[in-house]
Amino acid sequence: MANTMKSVVSFTFTLCASNLVSGQVRYSIPEELGQGAFVGNIVEDLKQNIRELSARNVQFISNDRNQYMDENEENGIVLVRERIDREHLCGQSSTCSLHFQIVLDNPVEIGRLVVTVLDINDNSPSFSKDNYYIQVNEVISPGAHYPLESAYDPDVGTNSINSYQISPNSHFGIKVQTRSDGSKMAALLLEEPLDREQQSTFHLVLMAIDGGIPHRSGTAQIIISITDANDNAPVFDHEMYRTNVLENAPEGTLVIKLNAVDLDEGTNAELTYSFTSHTLQRARELFRLDPGxxxxRVQGLLDFEENNIHELYVEAVDKGPYLMTGHTKVLVGLIDVNDNTPKLEVTSVSSTIPEDAHPGTVIAAISVRDPDIGENGQVQCEIDVNIAFKLQKTQNNNYKLVSNGVLDCETYPEYNISISCWDSGSPSLATITSILVSISDVNDNAPKFTQASYNMLVRENNQPGAFLSAVTALDPDFAQNGAMSYSFLKNQLQNVSASPYISINSESGTIYALLAFDYEQLKNFQTIVQAQDAGVPSLSSTAIVNVIILDQNDNAPVIISPLPCNSLASVRIDRQAIYPGDVITKVIATDADSGMNTRLSFQMLEASGSRLFSVSLLSGEISAVRRFNNQDAITQKVVVMVKDNGQPSLSSTTTICFSVLSNVPEKFLVQNRQPSDPENFTELYIYLIIIFGSTSFVFLATIVILVVLKCKQDRNINHYNPTCCCCYRRSNSNEAFNRRTMPKDMISYTGAHPSLPISETYLYPIHIPPESSKRDYLFLKPCDATLPLNELNVHTSSVTK
Known part of the structure; x- marks a missing residue:
């Protein structure tokens, strides 16, 4: 460990062994050495004997509060007493040293020990925030740049921040610039056009990298929101300002007045000014920027010798819902100047111009003068190039403001045009004058309906004057050019005039019904509605109005079979020929309504017999439940109700009277059984066939007798024309029924089986579904068949709603 420490320590010394007072020992050590780390050997470096130095009581005296070094009196080795943090000890100073006095006794001699603490790359760059939010408008052209927050690295020299990088993406890059003091600053550079509809947000990673070995880095996330092109970013008069101020200027002295122009209006044009993060802290201490x-202005003591020029980076932020910013750079030179700004005089101002004015229309005449001479008196003027106006120089310092594009009052009703003029002096001085130009409206937009066609639903039997719906048209023009009136055109669709049916409010577009609609007479119609503005000349547009009448259940079912004649009907049946399940007759009804209102169901309300008949719920077929016996009355009454499926439902009833006959002649009986499948034949059927064949002569005689009796009966009843006992009271739907053409199959009910061959003048054939194996029977045809008076029963039906 000692060898390692020794290898990283370097020292230099200048020492005169015989005269220590003029000597100086220098050591260089890296920061962050641990306690006990080797710094140097004072004995060797002073070229003294260890025993002599020990006897002379060597002492280290430091002015620092912390004693960072120790000296071993036995061997003269200088060691680290506690860990040294260069950033804590010296901050960001370029050099960092510890100074000691070496004092020797007998005789007293004083020397100097200087320990230079070298910076190591022990700190990573860091950002003040983890996330930075930037808003970029989608119409910003490539090449625009946005200053980014600078990272902080407490290390110095090559260990400080060396470069910035940004995560790979398709639209943005990074632009790194070097300040005058050598520090780095980064700006976000737009490289490709933006499209908010394709991508509205970018999440990028900004990395700050120092120059140490190995490199250290710090990151922050940049969240870029792409805003829609509905506003304008503030624009400074110049991308860079140059100004001068006396270095002894008192606090509060105005240095420069910045001005940014936002072509929006209202709060979107209210601006707030502030320094960006690229402005150095020292510059912030010397100058104050009014945010409004x-x-x-000057707020500190300026010193030309310290720095003769200051760079101020300023941004203007508007107060719109999506913040937009403009940036400029101000160079403040600490020199004494005396100058004059250009003077602008605007004459012949036309404050209003129609939106259909041709390009080149003169708006104002502008004259500029500068009392300075030479280059300081040569003035140039300009306006924003992104508006529909331009400046044209006439002669000398005179200009005229003319239109330079298509004007649209609906998009931009007025322009606040800022005219900037600056001289050619150094630094250049400028002045700004604003001209408010209003765009007058012309009728260049036709009304436009919100829909190409309108469907309006109304139920029949509505109240006259009922509200149906409303049509709406929009006109972006102003005043009378945007005032609209609604009407129905005389040329209609489907050759149907709308005037008898509906009316429209000319101001609101509200449509009303003029009468009560009847679905059975009129189901729908079309007409054309027109919206016309009040401009000169007027413009108009049209839309189609479809009026659809909805059905209501306002018609009761109408019973059409059995057909009424003189309000009476009769049905004759043979009690001996009826089997359970045989269809005797069928009730047929119709309903003038439509949809679910025409779905009919049948129900037996009343029957005189004891469980003799049943009615099919859906078909209306009346079938026998059991065979008749001698105890059943010869006249049976059945009351059937027909009900529709409307809400509320309507119904009709009918009463059918059946005359039950006995001993019908055999010659009128026709076998109605279907031959059974061969596999269903039994021995019983074979025996019956043999019996019937052997007794055929008995049947022949019976048939002759029945024919004679029938002929006599026909002569007796030819003078009587009965009325039916199947009758009902007609409802209002009879009129609708009489207007309709009834299908033939709804009036004549046919089946698949033969019936009793009674004369068609007197009898209906009765049928049952093909799957029935029972016999079919006949009922008498209304108005043709005859009955004895004592067998006639008359019943009255009712119609229920």
Missing amino acids: TGDI
């Missing part, structure tokens, strides 16, 4: 006015 941009004035830089």
Whole structure:
């Protein structure tokens, strides 16, 4: 360990052994050596005998509060008493030394010991914050730079900060500059155009690297937010200012007045000025910057011999929702000057210009004079190149302000144009004058509807004058050019005029119904609405309005079968031919409404017989539940209700009277059984076929008798025309039903099986679904069949809503 320490220590001395008073011993050691580390051997360096020095009582006397060194009296070796931190001991001074006096007795002699503490790279660069936030507008052109916070490294010399790096990315780079004192500062450099819609945020890592070996580094994260191009960043009159001030100027003396211009308005144009982190602390102590006015004043004692020029880095920040900054550099020279600023006089100002003015239109005449002579009296003027105006020099120091692009009142209703003029002196002096130019509106924008078409839904049976909806059009022009009126065009779509049905408020665009709509008569129509401004000439645009009428359940079902005739109907059935499940008749109804309102269901409300009939819920088919017996009445009454699926539902009822007959002649009976599959035949069927074949002559005789009886019966009843006992009271939907063309299959109900061959003049064929293996029967055709008066029952039906 001792050898190691010794190898890193170097010393020099100038000593006269015979006269120690004029001698001096120098040692150089690195900082951070541990306690007991070897510094040097005073005996060897003084070329003295150890015994002689011990006898003369060698002492080390230091002016420092801490005694960092010890001397071994036995061998004359100088050791480190406690750890030395150079940064704590000497700060950032370029040299750091410990001074001791070497005192010897008998005789008294005094020498000097100087221990130089060398800096080692034991500190890494660090930033004051972990995260730095920078906002960059997406319209900023490549080449713009943004000052970054400087890192701090307590080490000195080559161990201090040497360079900055930034993490690789596609848009930003780093620009490192060297101050006059040799320190480094970094600025963020925009290298590629930005597009906020593609990437709105960048997370970059800024690294500060020192020059030590090995290198040490510190990092901070830079969060860059890309703002939308809805505002303007403050712009100083110059990228760099030069000014001078007497070195004996008293505190409060104005050094320079900075001015930045923000083309925005309101709070977005209110600026705050401040020094950036690149401004050295010493410069901050000497100068004060007013955050509101941009004035830089003296606040410390200036000393030309200390520094004859100061660099001040200033930023102007606006107060918009997304902070925008402008930067400039001010060079303050400590010299005595006496100068004059250019004087501007603006004449013939046209404060208002129409937005359709041609480029080259003269806005103002400007004359400039400078009482100085030579280069100090030669004046140049300019305005911001990013606006729709420019300065044209006429002669001598005279200018005119003219338009230089397309003006748009809706985008920029006014411009606050700052005219900057500066002379050619060194340093240059400048003056600024602002001209407010207002842009007058012309009618160059047509109204535009928020939608190309509007769909308006209204339920039928609405109240006349009911609100339907509203249309909206926008016009960015001002005053009368932006005032709109709404109306319906005379040329309509679908050859339907809107005037009888709807009206529109000409000011608000609100549309009202003029009458109560009937879905069954009119389901929808279209018309064209126009928005027209009040400009001269006026501009307009159109949109399509679709009015859609929604159905309501306002029509009850109408029963169309069995067909009524004189409000009565009758059905005849043979009690001996009816089997359970056989379809006797079918109730058919219709509904003038649409959608769910037309879905019908059937329900038996009342039946005179004991569980003789059933009604299908969906089809309306009336079927036999069981076979008739002798105890059942010959006249059966069935009340059926037909109900739609509306909300609330509407219904109609009908009463059907069945006349149950006995002993129908066999000649009118037709077998209706379907042949069974061969695999379903049994021995019983074979026996029955044999029996029926052997007794066929009995059937032939019976058929002859029935024919004779039927002919006599027909002669007896030809003089009677019965009315049916199937009747109902018609609802309002009968009118709608009478207007409709009923499909043929809704009036005639047909099945798949044959029926009793009674004359079609008197009887309906009755059918059941094909899957039924039971027989089918007949009911009498209304208005044609005849019945004895004592078999006629009349019932009245009702319609329920």
